[in-house]
Amino acid sequence: xxxFRRIAIVLSAIFxxxxxxxxxxxxxxxxxxxxxxTVSRSADYGQIARGNTPVGQDFGxxxxxxxxxxxxxxxxxxNNKLGVVITPDVRPNEVKPLAKSLAQGFHKNFxxxxxxxxxxxxxxxxxxxxxxxxxTNQIQYK
Numbered sequence: 001x002x003x004f005r006r007i008a009i010v011l012s013a014i015f016x017x018x019x020x021x022x023x024x025x026x027x028x029x030x031x032x033x034x035x036x037x038t039v040s041r042s043a044d045y046g047q048i049a050r051g052n053t054p055v056g057q058d059f060g061x062x063x064x065x066x067x068x069x070x071x072x073x074x075x076x077x078x079n080n081k082l083g084v085v086i087t088p089d090v091r092p093n094e095v096k097p098l099a100k101s102l103a104q105g106f107h108k109n110f111x112x113x114x115x116x117x118x119x120x121x122x123x124x125x126x127x128x129x130x131x132x133x134x135x136t137n138q139i140q141y142k
Contacts, residue, residue: 050074050075050076051076051077052076052077052078053076053078055076055079055109056075056076056077056078056079057076059076059082059106059109059110060074060075060082061074063082063084063102067084069089070086070087070089070090071084071087072085072086072087073085079110079113080110080113080114080115080116081115081116081118082102082106082115082116082117083117083118083120084098084099084117084118084119084120085120085121085122085124086098086119086120086121086122087122095119095127095128096128096130096141098119099117099130099139099141100130100139102117102130103115103117103130103132103139107132107134111134112134114131114132114134115131116129116130116131116132117129117130117132128141128142129141129142
């Protein structure tokens with residue numbers, strides 16, 4: 001029964017990630033505002049950790065918030081690379097479907113380019129790489 005419960009949770013999370021990304025408006029880059037007070041170095045580091053662009057930062061934060069129970073942390077680099085640290089609750093056979101769902105959502109927010117999703121274990125060791133090819137609309141796993 002617990003096995004079916006975990007499968008249901010993973011499928012629900014995949015559905016949630018896919019439909020939320022598809023149904024939400026795309027993340028828009030924000031223009032810098034000269035009147036915004038400066039942030040401290042520690043706050044600035046937290047922002048850089050999620051993404052090195054405003055749009056990437058927003059997407060990384062969104063993945064972390066909506067992936068509760070499955071995703072510990074996420075970051076976006078150069079709007080074409082998504083790194084995700086999974087929780088210990090994610091079973092090995094659930095990693096590939098989760099990576100596929102994340103790649104599809106990532107593509108909807110960052111279209112017209114090849115994308116890479118890096119899946120990390122809770123100890124932050126790389127366990128799976130999913131590469132989305134925009135020309136073939138296919139995902140290759142390594």
